[in-house]
Amino acid sequence: MSSLFEKIWENHIVYTTKNNESINSGSSLLYIDRHLIHEVTSPQAFDGLRTNGRRVRRPDLTFATMDHNVPTTERNLPIADQISENQIRTLRENCNEFGIKLYDLDHPNQGIVHVIGPELGITLPGTTIVCGDSHTATHGAFGAFAFGIGTSEVEHVLATQCLWLSKPKDIAINFVGRSKNTHAISSKDMILSLIRKIGIGGGKGAVLEYQGEIIKSLSMEQRMTICNMSIEAGARAGLIVPDTETFNYLRDREYSPKGEIYEKMVDHWRENLTTDNNAKFDRIIDIDITNLAPQVSWGTNPSMTVDVTETVPSPDEFAKGNEHEKNAAIRALEYMKLKPGTPITDIHIDRVFIGSCTNSRLEDLIEASIVVKGKKVSGKVRALIVPGSQMVKLQAEKLGLDKIFKESGFEWRDSGCSMCLGMNPDILSSGERCASTSNRNFEGRQGKGGITHLVSPIMAAAAAIEGHFVDVRELI
Amino acid sequence: MKPFNKFESKFIPFPFVNVDTDQIIPKQFLKLTQKTGFGKYLFYDWRYEEDGQPKKDFVLNKSQYFNRQILLTLDNFGSGSSREHAVWALSDYGFKAIISTSFADIFYSNCIKNGLLPITLPKPQINYLFKNKDLSVEIDLDNQEIKLMENSIHKKFKFQIDKSKKMMLIAGLDEIGMTLQLDSEITKYEKNNINCLV
Numbered sequence: 010m011s012s013l014f015e016k017i018w019e020n021h022i023v024y025t026t027k028n029n030e031s032i033n034s035g036s037s038l039l040y041i042d043r044h045l046i047h048e049v050t051s052p053q054a055f056d057g058l059r060t061n062g063r064r065v066r067r068p069d070l071t072f073a074t075m076d077h078n079v080p081t082t083e084r085n086l087p088i089a090d091q092i093s094e095n096q097i098r099t100l101r102e103n104c105n106e107f108g109i110k111l112y113d114l115d116h117p118n119q120g121i122v123h124v125i126g127p128e129l130g131i132t133l134p135g136t137t138i139v140c141g142d143s144h145t146a147t148h149g150a151f152g153a154f155a156f157g158i159g160t161s162e163v164e165h166v167l168a169t170q171c172l173w174l175s176k177p178k179d180i181a182i183n184f185v186g187r188s189k190n191t192h193a194i195s196s197k198d199m200i201l202s203l204i205r206k207i208g209i210g211g212g213k214g215a216v217l218e219y220q221g222e223i224i225k226s227l228s229m230e231q232r233m234t235i236c237n238m239s240i241e242a243g244a245r246a247g248l249i250v251p252d253t254e255t256f257n258y259l260r261d262r263e264y265s266p267k268g269e270i271y272e273k274m275v276d277h278w279r280e281n282l283t284t285d286n287n288a289k290f291d292r293i294i295d296i297d298i299t300n301l302a303p304q305v306s307w308g309t310n311p312s313m314t315v316d317v318t319e320t321v322p323s324p325d326e327f328a329k330g331n332e333h334e335k336n337a338a339i340r341a342l343e344y345m346k347l348k349p350g351t352p353i354t355d356i357h358i359d360r361v362f363i364g365s366c367t368n369s370r371l372e373d374l375i376e377a378s379i380v381v382k383g384k385k386v387s388g389k390v391r392a393l394i395v396p397g398s399q400m401v402k403l404q405a406e407k408l409g410l411d412k413i414f415k416e417s418g419f420e421w422r423d424s425g426c427s428m429c430l431g432m433n434p435d436i437l438s439s440g441e442r443c444a445s446t447s448n449r450n451f452e453g454r455q456g457k458g459g460i461t462h463l464v465s466p467i468m469a470a471a472a473a474i475e476g477h478f479v480d481v482r483e484l485i
Numbered sequence: 486m487k488p489f490n491k492f493e494s495k496f497i498p499f500p501f502v503n504v505d506t507d508q509i510i511p512k513q514f515l516k517l518t519q520k521t522g523f524g525k526y527l528f529y530d531w532r533y534e535e536d537g538q539p540k541k542d543f544v545l546n547k548s549q550y551f552n553r554q555i556l557l558t559l560d561n562f563g564s565g566s567s568r569e570h571a572v573w574a575l576s577d578y579g580f581k582a583i584i585s586t587s588f589a590d591i592f593y594s595n596c597i598k599n600g601l602l603p604i605t606l607p608k609p610q611i612n613y614l615f616k617n618k619d620l621s622v623e624i625d626l627d628n629q630e631i632k633l634m635e636n637s638i639h640k641k642f643k644f645q646i647d648k649s650k651k652m653m654l655i656a657g658l659d660e661i662g663m664t665l666q667l668d669s670e671i672t673k674y675e676k677n678n679i680n681c682l683v
Contacts, residue, residue: 023674024667026649036649038667040674050568052518063661066671078516092516099518143567143591157591159569161598161660169664171671175647209503210561214590243564245590310503310564333502333559430566432512449565451507453530 010285012179013250014216017154017282021137023171036173042136043070044166045122046109048100049077049432050141054164055103065107066170072131073104074112076121078432081395081422084114093433107167118263120398120424123147123237123366127229128400130262134251134278139166144366144448145246146239150232151259152251152282154216157240177216177245178291184221186299193482194301195376196231197368197446197465199223200238201304203296205314212244215291218284219249223298229258230372237367238448241311251282303481305353306450306463308341313450314463315353317480323349344452345460346440353478356462360443361392361473362455363419365429368446368466369397374405377470378413380484386418387476393420393435395427419473431456444472486600488657492581493623493634496555497544498615504558505565506592510574523570524577545578554581555622557614563592572599582624584631586611597650600657602626604644626655 011019024038044067051073058065065071078093088094097114104111112118118125123144126132132148138155139145141163148155162172182203188194204211217239224232232249239247256275259265266274302316308327315322324342326349328335342349347356363369363377374396386392394414396402402424405411411421428435429447431454437443439458446469447454450461464472471481514526532543539546556575562585563571572595575583582602596603602624606614614620623632629651633640653660 020678024670035647038664038670040671040678049515053520053569056519057661061659061661063665090516096516096518141567143565157567159567159572159591159595159598161569161595165661165664168661169671170675171664173649173660173664209564210587210589213561213587240565243561243589310505333500336500337502430507430512432515449505449507451505451565453511454507457511457530 010287010289012218012284012288012290013152013282014154014179014218014248015288017135017137018176020135036175038171039137039174041070041139041166041170041172043072043126043131043138044170045126045131045138045140045145046071046073046163047077047122047140047142048075048096050160051103051163052096052099053160054141054167055107057164058107058167063168065109065167068108070170071109071167072112072126073100073109074119074122074125075100075114076424077426077430079114079425080433081425081427081435084423090434117399117403120400121366121369121426123233124370124397124401124424127151127233127258128262128398130259130265133259133265134255135282139172143240144237146244147233147237147366149236149239149246149248150229151255152248152278154246154248156246178214180212180215180217180244181290181293182217182219183293183295184219184223184298185295186297187223188298188301190482190485193303193467193485194298195465195467196227196234198301198304199296199298200235201306201311201314201463202298202301204238204242204311205304206296207242207294209241209310209312210243212239212242215244217242217244217247218290219247220284224249225252228372229254230370233370234367238311241448250284251278303465303468305468305478306461307345307347307353308338309344309450309452311448311450311463313338313341317353317468317478319353321347321349321351321353354480355477357442357477358390358444358462358472359441360437361390361469362395362428362443362445362447363393363466363469364395364397364427365447366397366426367448369395369401369424371401371404373446373466374401374410375408377466378410380467380470380481381417381419381474382413384417384474386473389476390473392418392473393422393428395422395435396424398424417474428455430454431459444469444478486657486659489600489602489626489654491623491625491627492554493621494554494581495619495621496557496584496614497550497553498618499544499556499558500615501558502560503564504562506563506568506571507565509563509571510568515568515570520573521577523574524579527574527578552579554579555624556580556583557611558583558585559611560586562588564589567591569595569599572596572601576601584611584614597653598660600654602654604631606642606644610642626651
């Protein structure tokens with residue numbers, strides 16, 4: 010009796026080495042159904058192919074876009090940063106040379122790779138999906154085994170459409186209970202509370218399967234937010250058993266199979282892409298969300314998170330006796346310019362960023378717009394909305410969200426990774442404090458000396474209006 | 486990839502947990518399109534002042550630690566982003582091995598592909614090394630052991646590594662070339678599994 014992950018794994022084994030084979034013993038050669046590439050982690054891989062006279066085995070299964078260092082303003086002008094421009098041009102040339110479909114900067118489907126994959130139906134249930142980006146687990150929301158890889162592995166997949174892998178462990182994350190305010194508590198709060206509980210190494214070497222009634226009630230967008238941050242718990246991947254919600258989302262997408270063929274595949278998926286009742290997991294972790302509050306990170310990794318109603322913890326409270334964690338907390342507090350005991354709601358912010366592969370989809374923007382509608386961004390705050398794709402942007406504009414945001418004082422940008430990692434001009438200045446819907450609060454992540462607090466889109470929106478963190482449950 | 490040979494070196498103590506790849510190589514250096522020359526950007530924000538001068542109290546800037554080829558660190562080293570640039574920076578700086586209580590998954594795999602040996606040791610042995618930070622050690626991958634070169638005592642710490650990864654490192658093999666030898670298996674798989682393909 011197997012878990013969904015085990016079934017996908019078994020379905021994709023091309024070759025398993027015998028124990029007496031000296032090379033790659035104990036690993037399996039796994040077939041990769043979809044390979045997504047972007048400008049930052051691919052140039053050296055293409056160079057490797059050229060050096061060795063190799064071709065791309067399946068350009069038809071490879072999809073490219075530029076997202077990490079693209080500008081989010083004035084796309085019609087040449088890119089000012091010459092090094093970024095060079096990297097973007099290199100991707101364009103490589104895709105051209107090797108015959109790979111590229112969603113270029115001016116294409117209506119350009120966007121963050123983990124937003125456009127599902128949007129275009131490139132992501133399908135039961136598939137294996139890789140990308141040279143650690144947030145690839147996002148696609149696991151559709152019942153795919155999706156994981157991030159390094160550039161050497163990008164080259165390996167380009168050349169062979171396969172990867173050697175040792176089978177990861179299988180951990181079930183069982184969300185129980187139902188939150189008392191389903192509008193104010195988002196899936197971002199659920200995943201942050203998990204990381205807070207198990208730590209940023211808690212899922213190491215494992216695939217996390219998110220389970221529970223609450224997971225089944227989530228939209229695809231909300232599920233993607235959860236799977237997206239699996240890597241922040243150190244996990245190889247995260248996934249959710251697909252259901253009607255999944256199949257409805259993917260129906261009639263550009264690359265999804267069409268008509269009768271699609272319905273036949275749905276029947277097949279429904280029957281086969283399940284986790285059997287008595288499937289064995291290496292570990293089962295229960296997370297009770299009955300009393301879950303909005304989460305706000307206070308430190309320099311995503312496990313350093315508390316409820317919005319709490320105060321900044323002392324290093325001892327955080328470390329629970331672990332000397333190295335205590336040192337990390339001391340360093341984090343110094344970097345974050347925070348004192349233990351400070352109520353989270355007393356923390357004033359300078360910037361707000363709503364975007365990233367974690368929280369930049371249409372539903373995220375709709376939720377945020379409800380909070381800001383008719384209100385003004387605090388005079389002390391500069392707030393930015395970066396839709397996850399040009400398609401999300403267009404859909405949002407059709408709903409008039411751009412007007413709501415602009416009238417409130419938000420900047421409305423073109424799509425890209427933007428201030429999640431600040432490879433483009435969207436960065437924090439040193440000492441600036443940001444409420445961000447992204448996924449990492451590492452030192453310098455959003456700009457050298459920049460201070461990041463991870464929150465949900467509605468928490469970020471509310472903070473933009475008030476100028477400091479507020480318990481969004483009081484507003485909704 | 487160059488074959489991994491036995492070597493002797495002192496190590497650099499780096500007593501931090503959860504060092505993420507954003508710290509190892511900050512994003513502004515990910516825009517380069519080659520694999521070389523990243524060493525000078527290693528730990529950039531921890532290593533240099535605003536004006537580009539080396540921070541005197543940062544371990545890599547202290548003369549007694551120059552030219553050491555082993556980094557000794559703590560839990561979950563290399564967490565976060567999948568950027569292989571982190572490994573290219575460590576290798577280019579001169580590191581040949583990293584010893585820690587644990588590594589992040591993608592980072593570990595990236596190390597192996599670039600001939601940088603990640604060694605996992607239990608906490609007591611790591612603590613012992615931190616307490617004796619001027620020890621010279623010999624890294625012997627073939628025998629999976631670290632020999633401590635102390636005056637009178639000859640201690641050995643054994644370490645575990647997946648057999649295939651060890652072979653790859655020692656032979657300096659081109660993994661893609663090997664996989665391509667299984668071309669007929671891959672083609673067979675593709676013929677039998679066209680369902681999900683575009």
